[in-house]
Amino acid sequence: MNPDGLAIATTGLSKRFGRPGHGQLAVDGLDLVVPAGSVYGFLGPNGSGKTTTIRMLLGLVFATAGEISLLGQRIPDHAARALPHVGSLVEGPAFHPYLSGRANLARLDAADLGASRRDSGRRIDHALERVGLTAAAAKRYRNYSLGMRQRLGIAAALLQPRDLLILDEPTNGLDPQGTREVRHLVTQLAADGTTVFVSSHLLSEVEQVCDHVGVMRTGRLVWQGSLAVLGDQQRVRVVVQTPDSTVAKGVLADLGLVEINEEPGTASAVLGSRAPEDIVAALVRAGVAVRGFAVQRPNLEDVFVSLTGEGFDVSA
Ligand SMILES: Nc1ncnc2c1ncn2[C@@H]1O[C@H](COP(=O)(O)OP(=O)(O)OP(=O)(O)O)[C@@H](O)[C@H]1O
Numbered sequence: 617m618n619p620d621g622l623a624i625a626t627t628g629l630s631k632r633f634g635r636p637g638h639g640q641l642a643v644d645g646l647d648l649v650v651p652a653g654s655v656y657g658f659l660g661p662n663g664s665g666k667t668t669t670i671r672m673l674l675g676l677v678f679a680t681a682g683e684i685s686l687l688g689q690r691i692p693d694h695a696a697r698a699l700p701h702v703g704s705l706v707e708g709p710a711f712h713p714y715l716s717g718r719a720n721l722a723r724l725d726a727a728d729l730g731a732s733r734r735d736s737g738r739r740i741d742h743a744l745e746r747v748g749l750t751a752a753a754a755k756r757y758r759n760y761s762l763g764m765r766q767r768l769g770i771a772a773a774l775l776q777p778r779d780l781l782i783l784d785e786p787t788n789g790l791d792p793q794g795t796r797e798v799r800h801l802v803t804q805l806a807a808d809g810t811t812v813f814v815s816s817h818l819l820s821e822v823e824q825v826c827d828h829v830g831v832m833r834t835g836r837l838v839w840q841g842s843l844a845v846l847g848d849q850q851r852v853r854v855v856v857q858t859p860d861s862t863v864a865k866g867v868l869a870d871l872g873l874v875e876i877n878e879e880p881g882t883a884s885a886v887l888g889s890r891a892p893e894d895i896v897a898a899l900v901r902a903g904v905a906v907r908g909f910a911v912q913r914p915n916l917e918d919v920f921v922s923l924t925g926e927g928f929d930v931s932a
Contacts, residue, residue: 622685623780623811624650624673629682631668642668644835646682650813650828655806657822658815660832666815670784674704687779700730703773704782713758717749717768720757724772731776743771747801763794767801781805783814787821799825823916831920845919854895855884857908867902871895887911
């Protein structure tokens, strides 16, 4: 693969719609860094430029400025080298409602002139199996649930072996069951070693499946990084509920905990390297009446707010 270990890298990627010097800057100076093997959540409210970025990555629209490297190949110049290794789901493929899932895939597979005809059946079976649609393969597309439709779209992207999958809002419009199905599928694909770049306007969704995230706001990438930060012990806090909050505060301090807060009825601190059970034991030994004890891990929103100093507003 590419020498720098990145599945996608862009520098200064920008797109202006309309006349040069006028019109709207839909994407503004994006430096995306998507490590190979990652599940990268491309997060941002509707209209923040996610689809436009994805269309540029796939060579579907020209960038106004900037550079794109996809699997180590420059886009659009070397798109023909990179794109056969990239599966995508953008605005969903047009499926025929009266044909079965299998027959729909067969039509798309037949349109791929680079694929050998002899292996067609095997390719289709494999793609159906990977998205869990083997049992429903003979059902007409119009009778598929929304989740099944979306999974068929992903199956279409998987007719060939892929190193990278780019999915634009794959759970948009899905009910909770469909969302779970797609989320599970993304996790499975990633476990098989495929890099997945998936856009979403839902923070909770990205948090559940992704290990890297980029946050878009009005065309700009406002934060990008690894979600390993969520497991960072320095961000985990213990919260003690007790009428003896002043004594509890002293116990936490004696144990060497830092960033201690005390309010009437609660004392809290950063957990650090201490085991929660040792803290409870020390509190009890000191005669603190522990009414509640919680270990609070930060969620993506907390981390985002602490890193950028801004609220996360997906409805903007
Ligand atoms: N072909 C186009 N011509 C003019 N403006 C466009 C075009 N495509 C997108 N835009 C504008 O560019 C901005 C970014 O749109 P884009 O679709 O990339 O955002 P998005 O984050 O993917 O949102 P959504 O989830 O709603 O698709 C929007 O203001 C949109 O109106």
